[in-house]
Amino acid sequence: NEINNLSLDYLTGLKKKEFLKRKLVSLESEVYLGQLVDFSLIICDLDKFKQVNDNFGHSVGDDTLAMFGLLIKETLRPSDFAYRYGGEEFLILLPDTNLNEATVVAERLRRVIDERLQIGHYGLNQVTAFDLAKSKMVLDEGGINDAFFLEKDVTCSFGVANYLDNDQSTDTLFGKADENLYIAKENGRNQVSA
Numbered sequence: 001n002e003i004n005n006l007s008l009d010y011l012t013g014l015k016k017k018e019f020l021k022r023k024l025v026s027l028e029s030e031v032y033l034g035q036l037v038d039f040s041l042i043i044c045d046l047d048k049f050k051q052v053n054d055n056f057g058h059s060v061g062d063d064t065l066a067m068f069g070l071l072i073k074e075t076l077r078p079s080d081f082a083y084r085y086g087g088e089e090f091l092i093l094l095p096d097t098n099l100n101e102a103t104v105v106a107e108r109l110r111r112v113i114d115e116r117l118q119i120g121h122y123g124l125n126q127v128t129a130f131d132l133a134k135s136k137m138v139l140d141e142g143g144i145n146d147a148f149f150l151e152k153d154v155t156c157s158f159g160v161a162n163y164l165d166n167d168q169s170t171d172t173l174f175g176k177a178d179e180n181l182y183i184a185k186e187n188g189r190n191q192v193s194a
Helices: 002-006 017-032 049-056 058-075 099-116 132-140 170-186
Strands: 039-046 081-084 089-095 117-122 126-131 149-153 156-162
Touching: 017 081, 017 089, 039 049, 039 058, 039 099, 039 170, 049 058, 049 149, 058 081, 058 089, 058 099, 058 117, 058 126, 089 099, 099 117, 099 132, 099 156, 126 132, 156 170
Parallel strands: none
Antiparallel strands: 039 089, 039 156, 081 089, 117 126, 117 149
């Protein structure tokens, strides 16, 4: 419906960051009222994304973000909420999820992106981002004659934090998730830090 579409980022199909605050307030009040035990936050950032735009151009960058959005939606549970927060930065809210469970979700996402999100050539000069799992299927069935030439794996770093562990303060929660994202980047990227 119309209202729902307005809340979505046109490129990734994930929710726009403007709708994050409202969801946070609602999760906080649900915890306060005892309707929700806890919730966790994952901040994820595509690694060295500037290189994608610089080396392949912005339309391939856009394809990459769109594919990333699809893979995130496919991997998350129906009860989770994913937002495009900035250019290549994404936030995921996980209701009724403790830190260990959230770390498992982040690791699952990390693996999916690492194994499936690729940038490569097909045809003569066309370059795009694609889902390796689905492309391989099409190739195996002889659907595409032009082989894909893999150019670049796309990876992602993740910072995870939990509401109850962070003084039941969304500011502290964000600070901790951000700090953990920074640690994941500093330790070599393509990993989860919690």
